[in-house]
Amino acid sequence: MVVWRTALRHVKLAIGTAIITMLVTGACLSLVWTPAPPARMNILARLKPPFASGWLGTDQFGRDVTSLLMAGAWNSLSIAVLAVALGASAGVLTGLAAARRRGLAEAVLMRVCDVIFAFPPVLSAMVLGVLMGTGAMSAILAIAVFMVPVFARMTRGIALQVQSRDYVLAARSIGRGEGGIMVAHVMPNIAGQIVVQVMIQLGLAILTEAGLSFLGLGLPPPAPTWGRMLAEAQTYLESAPWLALAPGLAIAFAVLGFSLVGDGLRDLFDPRDATL
């Protein structure tokens, strides 16, 4: 039984890595090559089913769906990566600061985190959209802000544990500065869990970005995004249902890939609470 579980853990990691590799390859490839230029319209060949024109057919303007999907992968991934990078660094710094300062500063920081939790990215993206205009910037900010509490809580929790360990006490007693202790002793203990959380959050960020661009709160047209492809597909749901299929599956696979890698890594780092 245990053998099976160990094997499964690696299977999850392997499948997840394979999906992400495919996704990143497709996204990067789209920068130099796509089957057809993603923005090229061809009204004569509009709403063609898969294989009639290109692998996945064409949309309402006759654009090649495969090419749109590849270019959309680049847009989704870059927004997700930027948002997570921003949210994770702000969150980790906040968590470290809270663990270091304690007292009132900690209480305030953590209360702010509780408040942020009540604003899912869709809400903040709408608010930011009205104030600074919809676009990549407000989408990235909205997604990033929601992640700060996740990373802050996690970092604070582990940092508090590590700070009370004997080896930190020893480092302090030989005169090591607090900054040095953070870098040499606290960070290495947090790194693994941060990597796991980054993977999980990347998946969620892709899901959120898709939702935002579905509502028109993401990258503005004509930049292709998976979310907007779905929004446009809804109009042609009856006559061209395949248009709704490919972008949805692309989102689902991307999310699945990151969450499998996140789960797999977590089980690898901490086999004690391995979930299936």
Added chain:
Amino acid sequence: MIALIVRRLLGLVLTLALVSLLVFTVMSVLPGDPAAIMLGTSARPDTLAALRQELGLDQPAVLRYLAWLGGMLTGNLGTSITYGVPVAELIAARLLVTLPLAVLSIAMAMVLALPLGIAAGARRDKPVDYGAMAFAQAAMSLPNFWIGLILILVFSTWLGWLPAGGFPGWQAGVTPAFGALVLPALALALPQAGVLARVARTAVVELSGDDFIRAARAKGLPPRLILWRHIVPNTVVPIITIIGLQFTFLIAGAVLVENVFSLPGLGRLAFQAVAQRDIVVLQSVVLLLAALVIVVNFVVDLCYLLLDPRMRDRR
């Protein structure tokens, strides 16, 4: 116990005050002139001045904040410039769609997830377990608005069983109104069910190793009785915790799914307010949705105290 609840209530009031202050600052103070945002760059100066007057922008921000808060409590939230009706009326009508949608989808998620999660946990590492967890993993990865599109395609376009969108209103009768909510609620429920099934499974697996379960087993109680009498009731606490934590995603999902199904709920109201730059409406709806998340989590916290006496001593 009473003292504890009072302390929690004070915390709740503090958090809500912080949230309202944040919403107000971001939407009414930071932009400088909300009236200019609402009317756009081509507005005539006298219309702008009239709107500024109506919004009370000539008064200091502190007074406006207090007036807005007071309005929140008395149900006077101003008038929407796009709809020309009181915001409170708009919100009340939309709540009658969003709240039933949320409740229905939580119920659906539980009905789907709990049997799966419990079966998976009770038969760990068996095919049931792998199947259930594969389903959960897949459901969690699907975007709810896409599930919505697929449900429309299958159940409305192809089978013609349920409406593809719109809402007849509760005055049209419970059955048609309910029918209009079934597909959107299912679209919201599936990803939630994935999360819940995983939590239920973990809870069952963890409890199975606890001393009191080992004692029950040693005593010779039949496994079925141990599962239903001792394990399942104890999974309630982690499950309601997750329902509380997931509520913020449910609200976010409602914004999307209401748009897919053209349901006149709070999420769609907020979305339309964005398109129309109606800050008066958006400000109150955003606060209400955020407050809903906080209050639900507060209620979940209270449920712990009622369900699990150990929590009362702990804090």
